[in-house]
Amino acid sequence: MFRAFAALVVALFVLPGIAAAHGPTRQKASDTITIDAAPEKVWAAIENFGDMSWHPRIAMTDASKGNEKGSVRTLGFKSGGMMEEELSKYDADKMSYSTFIGHVNTDLLPATNYSSTITVKPADGGAKSEVTWRAAFYRGYPNNDPPAELNDEASVKGVTGFITEGLEGLKKKVEAGS
Amino acid sequence: MSRPIASLRRPAARRVAAALAGALLAVATAQTPALAGDRAYVTSQEAETLSIVDLDRMAVVRTIDIPGKPAGIAVSRDGRRAYVSQPDSKQVAIVDTQAGRLIAEVDVGGGPLGIAVHPSGAPVYVADWYSHSLLLVDPERRAVTGRFETGKSPSGVVVSADGEVVVTADRDSDQLSFFAARSGAVIARVGVGERPFGVSFSPDGKRVYAANVGSDSVSVVDAESHVVLRTVPVGSHPYDAVETMGKVFVTDQYGGSVTVFDPANGERLGQLDCCDYPEGIAAGSDGTSVYVANWFANTLVRLDAAGLEETGSVDVPDGPRAFGSFVGPAPATADEAGARKK
Numbered sequence: 001m002f003r004a005f006a007a008l009v010v011a012l013f014v015l016p017g018i019a020a021a022h023g024p025t026r027q028k029a030s031d032t033i034t035i036d037a038a039p040e041k042v043w044a045a046i047e048n049f050g051d052m053s054w055h056p057r058i059a060m061t062d063a064s065k066g067n068e069k070g071s072v073r074t075l076g077f078k079s080g081g082m083m084e085e086e087l088s089k090y091d092a093d094k095m096s097y098s099t100f101i102g103h104v105n106t107d108l109l110p111a112t113n114y115s116s117t118i119t120v121k122p123a124d125g126g127a128k129s130e131v132t133w134r135a136a137f138y139r140g141y142p143n144n145d146p147p148a149e150l151n152d153e154a155s156v157k158g159v160t161g162f163i164t165e166g167l168e169g170l171k172k173k174v175e176a177g178s
Numbered sequence: 179m180s181r182p183i184a185s186l187r188r189p190a191a192r193r194v195a196a197a198l199a200g201a202l203l204a205v206a207t208a209q210t211p212a213l214a215g216d217r218a219y220v221t222s223q224e225a226e227t228l229s230i231v232d233l234d235r236m237a238v239v240r241t242i243d244i245p246g247k248p249a250g251i252a253v254s255r256d257g258r259r260a261y262v263s264q265p266d267s268k269q270v271a272i273v274d275t276q277a278g279r280l281i282a283e284v285d286v287g288g289g290p291l292g293i294a295v296h297p298s299g300a301p302v303y304v305a306d307w308y309s310h311s312l313l314l315v316d317p318e319r320r321a322v323t324g325r326f327e328t329g330k331s332p333s334g335v336v337v338s339a340d341g342e343v344v345v346t347a348d349r350d351s352d353q354l355s356f357f358a359a360r361s362g363a364v365i366a367r368v369g370v371g372e373r374p375f376g377v378s379f380s381p382d383g384k385r386v387y388a389a390n391v392g393s394d395s396v397s398v399v400d401a402e403s404h405v406v407l408r409t410v411p412v413g414s415h416p417y418d419a420v421e422t423m424g425k426v427f428v429t430d431q432y433g434g435s436v437t438v439f440d441p442a443n444g445e446r447l448g449q450l451d452c453c454d455y456p457e458g459i460a461a462g463s464d465g466t467s468v469y470v471a472n473w474f475a476n477t478l479v480r481l482d483a484a485g486l487e488e489t490g491s492v493d494v495p496d497g498p499r500a501f502g503s504f505v506g507p508a509p510a511t512a513d514e515a516g517a518r519k520k
Contacts, residue, residue: 028497
């Protein structure tokens with residue numbers, strides 16, 4: 001709890017310093033998974049921004065304004081701790097939406113200024129789906145000389161893990177038909 | 179065995195044919211705006227490289243290692259020199275574009291980011307994020323020779339085509355600073371939107387555009403009266419803007435798009451879903467194409483400024499930013515142009 005509080009303090013008071021410190025450079029992470037189900041079926045599992053139950057790490061989700069741009073969802077993690085994520089773009093026709101987390105809880109995700117896009121595309125002539133999840137972010141420690149658990153490498157590893165586990169969870173859920 | 183034996187036996191005819199073909203090609207070159215002989219210089223921040231791209235072929239002709247997380251880029255008017263800011267090593271790299279070689283790294287200190295070069299070839303202007311000033315670098319002496327006081331955290335910098343005025347986007351002061359390019363006298367400080375990052379002049383020099391990252395808009399500023407003519411809403415987290423063919427093209431980093439609007443009335447002409455975290459944007463010399471550094475996808479994308487569609491793409495190393503006026507003439511083309519003038 002103290003660590004979460006400390007992270008919040010860091011987020012609130014150090015983050016604005018990002019503007020003045022060009023030390024960290026933006027990082028990226030992405031993964032793609034093929035799911036043995038039609039795109040419509042996969043999209044149905046993720047289309048509700050207020051429901052991230054498809055991600056194995058998430059215990060609870062609650063979105064303020066549903067799938068409307070600007071809607072904020074509160075993510076409750078199974079490991080404990082919360083994070084707020086904003087919906088910045090939503091395109092049902094393209095089966096894609098983008099999100100932004102300004103104040104990342106670095107205990108949960110070792111990054112800051114995190115933005116992401118998840119997209120479902122048809123594969124194998126529409127019989128299967130390809131889901132791509134991409135994220136761009138800065139490392140968890142915004143100033144110079146970051147501790148090892150909050151440096152560039154740690155942020156890429158941490159976010160990649162979050163993405164890959166999420167996609168695998170989605171695949172499992174959809175292919176199980178639940 | 180498919181060689182054309184007849185023509186091999188007739189070298190004179192071959193020479194005539196070759197000369198004719200050459201003449202035709204020269205005519206075609208002169209009349210085809212696509213063959214402008216332009217080069218793009220694309221900084222890849224994570225890979226720490228500078229890619230020289232032949233824009234007629236959309237092909238990388240050279241990749242140069244540039245340490246220090248290169249970000250900003252400027253090209254001399256003759257195309258012979260490229261200047262790259264290295265925020266991590268607090269330097270400015272000088273690249274001989276013809277040799278394709280890094281020839282010097284100038285220590286500037288602070289946090290060098292935005293960069294521009296005077297049309298006469300010197301000085302090189304470097305926005306220093308930390309000291310809140312615009313550094314003047316002499317590319318011959320390879321040293322900082324002066325500084326102009328900007329607002330907080332200057333990012334983008336641009337020099338007018340006539341070499342009279344230099345403008346910085348002072349990101350954390352939400353303003354632009356206009357300086358007399360030679361003396362450093364402050365001409366104006368102009369309040370714009372939130373967190374202006376990229377800044378550019380219209381081709382006729384009458385307007386200045388500031389991309390406001392924090393308020394998802396572009397400020398259109400009269401270059402003479404310094405009045406904000408209008409503030410145009412664009413996509414999420416705009417990075418930079420450039421005008422060509424009477425249209426302003428804006429890279430929306432988080433929006434993943436390029437927003438196009440009419441500078442005369444602010445009317446939106448399109449929003450191209452072309453990119454993933456598009457950053458640097460520049461027009462080709464004939465104005466018909468716009469080039470975009472596509473940060474997430476690691477590509478340089480070409481857009482047709484008339485048809486508003488993507489017409490080409492080339493892969494570049496990881497994390498292309500190309501922040502600044504990153505298109506210039508190929509050095510050889512510059513030579514020919516010089517020869518023709520004489």
